[in-house]
Amino acid sequence: xxxxxxxxxxxxxxxGQQVTLRCSPxxxxxxxxxxxxxxxxxxxxIFQYYEEEERQRGNFPDRFSGHQFPNYSSxxxxxxxxxxxxxxxxxxxxxxxxxxxxxxxxxxxxxxV
Amino acid sequence: xxxxxxxxxxxxxxxxxxxxxxxxxxxxxxxxxLFWYKQPSSGEMIFLIYQGSYDQQNxxxxxxxxxxxxxxxxANLVISASQLGDSAMYFCAMRLTNAGNNRxxxxxxxxxxxxxx
Numbered sequence: 001x002x003x004x005x006x007x008x009x010x011x012x013x014x015x016g017q018q019v020t021l022r023c024s025p026x027x028x029x030x031x032x033x034x035x036x037x038x039x040x041x042x043x044x045x046i047f048q049y050y051e052e053e054e055r056q057r058g059n060f061p062d063r064f065s066g067h068q069f070p071n072y073s074s075x076x077x078x079x080x081x082x083x084x085x086x087x088x089x090x091x092x093x094x095x096x097x098x099x100x101x102x103x104x105x106x107x108x109x110x111x112x113v
Numbered sequence: 114x115x116x117x118x119x120x121x122x123x124x125x126x127x128x129x130x131x132x133x134x135x136x137x138x139x140x141x142x143x144x145x146x147l148f149w150y151k152q153p154s155s156g157e158m159i160f161l162i163y164q165g166s167y168d169q170q171n172x173x174x175x176x177x178x179x180x181x182x183x184x185x186x187x188a189n190l191v192i193s194a195s196q197l198g199d200s201a202m203y204f205c206a207m208r209l210t211n212a213g214n215n216r217x218x219x220x221x222x223x224x225x226x227x228x229x230x
Contacts, residue, residue, distance in 0.1 A: 033216070042117070042204055042220030043158075056216040088156055102218070104150075104158035 002027060004093050004105035012111045013081050021076040021108045025093030032074040033102065034066060037088040049074050050096075078110075086112045115140045117205050117221035124226050126195045133180070134190040134224045136205030144210040147188040148218065149179065152202040161203075164188055166210075195228045202226075 005024045013019050025032050031050045035043035045058035049068035063079045072093075078085055088109050092102040116139040126132040138147065149161040164172045164179045172179045180189040192199060202225050206218040 033218075035218075040222075042206075042222050043218070044220070045217035048216045058217060090156075090158060092158070101148075101160050101163060103160070107156040109156070 004029075004091055004103050006089075006091050006105035006108050008108060009106065010109045010111075012113060014113055015081055015083060017081050018077065018079045019081060019110060021078075021089050021091075021110070022073065023076070023091030023093075023105060024073045025091075026103045029093035029095050029103070030072050031094045031096060032068060032072065033092045033094075034074070034076045035090040035092065036060075037090055037107070039087070043090055046076065081112045083112050086110060115142075115207065115209060115219050117207055117219055119205055119221035119224050121224045122222075124224055126192075126226065126228055128197060128228055128230050129194055131191060131193045132195055132226065134192070134203050134205075134226065136188045136190065136221060138186050138188060138205075138207050140186075140207065140209060142209050142211050146208045146210060147179070147181070148206040148208070149177070149188075149190045150204045150206060151199075152204060152223070154201070158204070162190065192226075197228050197230060200226060200228045 007022045033048040034046040037043040046060050047057040048055050052068045065077045068074045088107045090107045091105045094102045118137045145166045147164045151159045162174045162177045164181045171181050176193045178191045202223045204223045205221045
């Protein structure tokens with residue numbers, strides 16, 4: 001049973017570029033949440049997708065956008081990259097939004113230079 | 114404002130001994146859930162244990178137990194019989210369960226645990 005998978009695992013981008021990160025939820029899960037974890041910090045909630053709609057959003061600018069596909073996989077897009085966007089991006093999946101436990105992927109480490 | 118505080122940036126413990134990682138939380142909502150996650154150097158967040166605000170008993174999962182003191186707003190993680198593989202970052206997190214704000218986890222800054230042989 002595959003867990004949450006994220007791709008790519010590492011990425012280097014230049015300021016001003018755009019990036020797309022991908023997440024496949026654990027089998028049987030239908031909800032995907034994205035978090036940004038800067039070095040030495042706890043994760044910060046970006047947004048959550050359920051039934052192909054953004055259901056809740058954290059304090060992130062519109063440069064951060066997402067999408068959920070009919071197979072429940074999800075993408076996180078970041079436009080006009082800033083140096084401060086360098087972080088580990090974590091995807092979490094769950095069955096419905098409110099379960100007590102969320103399963104996380106191994107993350108995508110994004111470096112903006 | 115809702116907040117999680119972990120005051121121990123780093124902790125050391127001898128193998129086979131028990132260790133307590135501190136977590137305090139701040140919320141005025143009566144309904145919430147508290148989580149502990151382990152993050153090894155690989156980056157993946159691994160769920161350890163959950164405590165609901167209305168749960169009467171402290172949660173336990175194998176070697177992990179949660180010392181939940183609601184009046185003090187603390188939810189400390191106790192790891193018994195530490196193993197070398199327990200060396201990692203440990204995060205405490207909270208989810209509010211009121212409508213409209215119940216989809217996100219609020220996280221602390223984490224505690225780095227090193228288990229010495």
